């Protein structure tokens with residue numbers, strides 16, 4: 399069944415957790431869809447996790463579209479969300495034009511980072527019928543990759559609660575809460591009528607999102623994440639074993655090769671002799 403915004407909103411009403419993972423390639427998209435993930439999310443974290451960039455600010459529209467199209471080919475049922483890269487939503491004109499490119503590439507909705515200052519952009523996208531996900535708290539495009547927890551003081555907590563309400567009022571259909579104290583995330587979840595998707599935002603959000611690399615064990619372990627696999631170790635071991643086997647002559651073996659029939663080989667050898 400194709401999952402849409404109505405399905406995701408119903409999950410909030412029924413208090414069923416919404417599952418979200420970042421995804422950057424076709425095979426992972428197939429696995430996530432098959433596993434029943436609700437939202438497959440092409441995050442701009444593709445830059446630091448896959449492309450070897452130092453910062454999210456290096457990610458371009460071309461990068462995002464390339465990965466979005468690969469993921470689209472692997473997704474059948476999940477809601478497909480894509481991130482606006484740095485500056486792609488710098489004003490209403492660019493935000494609408496870039497969001498339309500993503501929709502043409504097969505995205506179901508777009509996510510953009512920022513607080514209350516993003517209300518005019520969200521309003522413009524919604525007016526164009528573009529399903530929009532807001533993203534408050536830690537915003538890597540604005541604050542950099544090093545994440546501090548937001549919502550620890552009265553002023554900051556109030557600002558977050560007000561931003562969430564304003565973005566929801568502007569028509570955002572979902573909101574990501576990144577690195578926000580659990581108590582303030584819970585207040586936001588209880589006060590907005592759109593699903594909240596937390597990352598490092600505690601247990602009481604309507605859903606959870608993690609970066610696929612972090613659950614697979616690629617790269618460092620973060621407090622907010624959990625490892626379900628040791629991909630770094632398994633992959634390195636496989637590469638090492640392959641290298642050793644090629645160097646030692648243990649790969650390929652007869653099982654990995656295709657032979658020419660003996661009579662045809664004899665003919666080739668006879669022809670070679672006659673040529674010399």
Ligand code: KIV
Pocket residue numbers: 420440441442443444481574576597607608609
């Ligand atoms: O790009 C990203 O990975 C994000 C996080 C919320 C998961 O925006």
